[in-house]
Amino acid sequence: xxxxxxxxxxxxxxxxxxxxxxxxxxxxxxxxxxxxxxxxxxxxxxxxxxxxxxxxxxxxxxxxxxxxxxxxxxxxxxxxxxxxxxxxxxxxxxxxxxxxxxxxxxxxxxxxxxxxxxxxxxxxxxxxxxxxxxxxxxxxxxxxxxxxxxxxxxxxxxxxxxxxxxxxxxxxxxxxxxxxxxxxxxxxxxxxxxxxxxxxxxxxxxxxxxxxxxxxxxxxxxxxxxxxxxxxxxxxxxxxxxxxxxxxxxxxxxxxxxxxxxxxxxxxxxxxxxxxxxxxxxxxxxxxxxxxxxxxxxxxxxxxxxxxxxxxxxxxxxxxxxxxxxxxxxxxxxxxxxxxxxxxxxxxxxxxxxxxxxxxxxxxxxxxxxxxxxxxxxxxxxxxxxxxxxxxxxxxxxxxxxxxxxxxxxxxxxxxxxxxxxxxxxxxxxxxxxxxxxxxxxxxxxxxxxxxxxxx
Numbered sequence: 054x055x056x057x058x059x060x061x062x063x064x065x066x067x068x069x070x071x072x073x074x075x076x077x078x079x080x081x082x083x084x085x086x087x088x089x090x091x092x093x094x095x096x097x098x099x100x101x102x103x104x105x106x107x108x109x110x111x112x113x114x115x116x117x118x119x120x121x122x123x124x125x126x127x128x129x130x131x132x133x134x135x136x137x138x139x140x141x142x143x144x145x146x147x148x149x150x151x152x153x154x155x156x157x158x159x160x161x162x163x164x165x166x167x168x169x170x171x172x173x174x175x176x177x178x179x180x181x182x183x184x185x186x187x188x189x190x191x192x193x194x195x196x197x198x199x200x201x202x203x204x205x206x207x208x209x210x211x212x213x214x215x216x217x218x219x220x221x222x223x224x225x226x227x228x229x230x231x232x233x234x235x236x237x238x239x240x241x242x243x244x245x246x247x248x249x250x251x252x253x254x255x256x257x258x259x260x261x262x263x264x265x266x267x268x269x270x271x272x273x274x275x276x277x278x279x280x281x282x283x284x285x286x287x288x289x290x291x292x293x294x295x296x297x298x299x300x301x302x303x304x305x306x307x308x309x310x311x312x313x314x315x316x317x318x319x320x321x322x323x324x325x326x327x328x329x330x331x332x333x334x335x336x337x338x339x340x341x342x343x344x345x346x347x348x349x350x351x352x353x354x355x356x357x358x359x360x361x362x363x364x365x366x367x368x369x370x371x372x373x374x375x376x377x378x379x380x381x382x383x384x385x386x387x388x389x390x391x392x393x394x395x396x397x398x399x400x401x402x403x404x405x406x407x408x409x410x411x412x413x414x415x416x417x418x419x420x421x422x423x424x425x426x427x428x429x430x431x432x433x434x435x436x437x438x439x440x441x442x443x444x445x446x447x448x449x450x451x452x453x454x455x456x457x458x459x460x461x462x463x464x465x466x467x468x469x470x471x472x473x474x475x476x477x478x479x480x481x482x483x484x485x486x487x488x489x490x491x492x493x494x495x496x497x498x499x500x501x502x503x504x505x506x507x508x509x
Contacts, residue, residue: 161197217270328409
């Protein structure tokens with residue numbers, strides 16, 4: 054089971070409070086409530102894991118682990134909470150090879166203020182202070198960045214960097230995606246940076262074979278997808294564009310492989326994790342989507358179905374996609390079978406980051422899925438209202454009038470216990486998301502009478 058550790062005990066009072074403005078509902082509504090990122094690492098090398106939170110509209114927070122689930126806010130003294138911009142995902146790595154973990158923060162809300170879109174790199178000084186150095190290392194990416202991952206592209210020991218950048222608008226038709234790829238604008242597309250010995254990074258997106266790309270990449274993970282000893286990339290793309298599967302060619306380049314490894318993938322991919330679910334020595338991939346468990350909500354939030362559009366996916370070079378979670382089971386040599394329904398893992402509400410972890414130390418990896426969204430912007434009636442608002446066909450006296458029409462989604466997080474033989478059992482639901490802002494709660498996992506994992 055899980056026992057909750059309230060903020061009054063842990064000392065973690067972080068809140069990602071969102072100030073809702075009229076212009077956000079005309080431009081940024083689709084991602085207004087996506088949230089920020091969390092990074093966990095031992096930044097001061099005392100043997101305890103510390104926590105870094107990004108804030109969309111306020112200063113970031115760094116909490117020092119004091120032991121016994123007690124934390125101290127050291128954000129101000131660490132010099133990390135003085136930067137503006139809309140902060141999204143986070144990646145942690147020892148960028149300069151000094152043995153200390155550094156922090157990379159993705160920024161980007163719109164192109165209104167490009168200076169505040171440049172990503173941040175906090176270099177660890179070893180005394181719980183950091184120096185912002187993204188420009189120095191040439192990874193101050195100016196796009197609307199959502200997520201990033203450090204990984205070893207060439208097996209040379211240097212960790213390289215992949216950054217997902219989304220378009221500035223949410224016109225995600227097949228034609229707009231095709232046009233975006235043709236324009237090949239670096240502000241709207243994912244970027245790859247090669248680490249040059251810990252001194253600086255070089256943008257190698259074009260020569261690495263990653264263009265054209267034009268999508269709403271919410272998450273990117275690295276892992277050996279085709280079992281050849283080199284790290285590949287899986288990019289979770291929201292909306293119409295399919296996920297990207299980049300297979301490492303062992304020479305500093307990649308090839309697109311998403312239409313070859315499996316017959317279909319998730320439509321609105323939100324997050325992914327990689328792990329061996331059956332202990333066969335091969336890594337499997339779980340991708341979270343947005344399919345509700347509740348039948349009524351599954352229908353009220355379902356977009357219009359158009360068989361002709363679905364059949365035309367291949368014509369536009371897009372893989373077949375379905376509106377549910379996918380579990381890609383590794384058959385070996387880069388081929389996968391999609392088995393989410395078989396494992397009872399196909400629907401977990403509006404989902405975000407999944408974690409494939411052995412929670413109960415039985416030798417089998419279980420699954421955690423974080424869920425939630427402040428406003429149900431996928432409700433079809435609400436969507437029609439929003440579209441009228443954008444076209445100024447519907448007038449409201451205040452932003453509060455519009456907000457009153459947007460229902461709140463009350464969902465819970467999921468844990469599935471791996472029973473073996475491709476059987477997963479939903480053993481617990483945790484953490485109802487009810488309020489717009491709330492104190493951070495530590496979830497202390499107690500299973501078979503042992504404390505074995507901490508979730509945030």
